[in-house]
Amino acid sequence: MKLTILGSSSALPTSGRYPSAHVLSVHERLFLIDCGEGTQMQLRRCKIKLGKINNIFISHLHGDHIFGLYGLLSTFSLMGRENPLNLYAPENYHIMLNSHLNDFDIDLNFQIDFKPLKGKNPIQIYEDKYITVTSFPLKHRIEAYGFLFREKPAERNIIRERITEYDIPVAKIPAIKQGSDFVTTDGRIIKNSDLTLDPEKPVSYAYCSDTAYFRRLAGFVKNVDLLYHEATFDKSMTDLAKQTFHSTTTDAAKTAMEASAKALIIGHFSSRYNDVYTLVDEAKEIFPSTIPAIDGATYDIRELIRADQTKE
């Protein structure tokens, strides 16, 4: 599970920070989360293959999270895309989307399967062989949702030598990978633990932007490995954060702590901050394993957590 940050700014982009967009890569499948203005340029800059994006998740309908969508959809179409695209967004966007595409004379040559986000509780909205995705409500000025991406437990790793040693037929291997013991032709039971090694632990990633602090949020992302949480403001700006339904560094760190996250990545920085490391330092006071979202950077989530545990 690799995360690439395409944009880390809040509503006002700066010369070094584009508006919100994250790409999560899981076994060569790419999941695009939010799509601020310039996302398609950032995708090109990061040499990310547009054709591998089949699922786009839009947290809410503020411009800095969606103004890059129409350009990206047009580009998909001009590049000859035919695969349908799953688009997850707040329910009320469905009619708008069709009307905007019509207004801008966009005739896509692929289908958009619109998947409405809704509900006051977490809902599983996606599942494939490797992961599940759950949406959950955030607390913002308008309807907004977060997303939790969880790898499924991988199959156990069979020890090749044992296959010859016990003459295991190919047909039995799937069950052994799932944890079954093996019975030899002469009736001996070989325990699974003698045949297989533990797989890598599944990892998880949660995206929480834009949101004010609220206590239930930590429950929605409980035990997540990497938590992305917006930190638009520094800790002195609690009032403005509350007023605009955004978070401070303290809010982000508190949620990470309450969720027992393994690591926290903060972003959606206000344009007033040139140096985001002062924001990271503030968050670290409460939640030490904090890093900043940097445009163009890619993080291997498994390695990030491993490095962090080694450090401890």
Add this chain to the structure above:
Amino acid sequence: MKLTILGSSSALPTSGRYPSAHVLSVHERLFLIDCGEGTQMQLRRCKIKLGKINNIFISHLHGDHIFGLYGLLSTFSLMGRENPLNLYAPENYHIMLNSHLNDFDIDLNFQIDFKPLKGKNPIQIYEDKYITVTSFPLKHRIEAYGFLFREKPAERNIIRERITEYDIPVAKIPAIKQGSDFVTTDGRIIKNSDLTLDPEKPVSYAYCSDTAYFRRLAGFVKNVDLLYHEATFDKSMTDLAKQTFHSTTTDAAKTAMEASAKALIIGHFSSRYNDVYTLVDEAKEIFPSTIPAIDGATYDIRELIRADQTKE
């Protein structure tokens, strides 16, 4: 009159070319022509002051000419803009604009004065102390307009020494600058040509994108100094150009020649061309004074023409 190219790509941006947007600077006033995705980032990159843009001209409603507009309007608002903004765009955009701003929860703290573009003939749509702007119809898949920016003739330059020599009262100076002769207290007529020097010739700039070739166009931009004309395709691609209502290098050069333009700048290049100088070379076969639109470059139109005349 200085022209800055913010984007020179056609619908599909490349790593080096953003979608269409030009900034024309006339006596510290900035005129933004088209506003493709990423325009606000390009403005920042070119260190152009956003607050000096009071007039935006949208040629037509295709995404690569307008998808940067909502981001820019939001940014104006977030930066505290209070000055009204004149927005020139095809008439049918007015309702869409209000509906889109509403859809995306954009509450601007300044007023947009919407100026509808329409008509089958050139219409003067703007005038100030220094320039006039005329819109004229283009020939595209949807309603589209070009723009002609003309400097007004400057006042004649009065020769300072003559003021003392003939004891010219301050009150007479404006008339002399307009070309009047001066009558001394003893009744002598001093010819204007003895009192003043020729001002610099006014220059003009026309923006023609997107459009197929059509004969009337040259008439609309007759004798323009710098003609920007789209050249999406090379000359071998006449069929695709016709089919999509775009131009080839030949079309652009032909219009420049028929209009007796002084110089031609081509752009809106298809993403299939890495090297746009081969396109320039094609245009030069018909119209030698051709240059390419390069993202981030600024051209002083007066100097460009002067340099070109020196060359001859």
